[in-house]
Amino acid sequence: xxxxxxxxxxxxxxxxxxxxxxxxxxxxxxxxxxxxxxxxxxxxxxxxxxxxxxxxxxxxxxxxxxxxxxxxxxxxxxxxxxxxxxxxxxxxxxxxxxxxxxxxxxxxxxxxx
Ligand SMILES: [Zn+2]
Numbered sequence: 001x002x003x004x005x006x007x008x009x010x011x012x013x014x015x016x017x018x019x020x021x022x023x024x025x026x027x028x029x030x031x032x033x034x035x036x037x038x039x040x041x042x043x044x045x046x047x048x049x050x051x052x053x054x055x056x057x058x059x060x061x062x063x064x065x066x067x068x069x070x071x072x073x074x075x076x077x078x079x080x081x082x083x084x085x086x087x088x089x090x091x092x093x094x095x096x097x098x099x100x101x102x103x104x105x106x107x108x109x110x111x112x113x
Pocket of ligand 1: 087
């Protein structure tokens with residue numbers, strides 16, 4: 001069990017990261033919290049929610065993990081989550097800093113633009 005202070009220190013470290021490095025840290029953490037029970041598989045994922053003023057509701061997109069092999073071990077471009085795409089296997093929208101990334105739910109390769 002960690003203390004509030006331990007978690008505060010960890011949060012401070014994460015806040016200091018640019019978004020593409022934060023995503024890389026969470027790529028290493030969130031899959032450890034997957035659950036598969038009674039035929040129901042649940043993945044803990046990172047998502048981006050956008051509220052467009054002229055449209056009702058939120059647009060929610062899963063944050064895809066950059067394809068590090070494609071980027072020679074790197075994380076792709078240091079930018080915000082500006083690349084958009086679609087996981088055809090999950091039929092869900094994804095965003096990433098990288099044009100080549102993996103769906104955080106099924107692991108399929110996604111092309112983003
Ligand atoms: Zn998928």
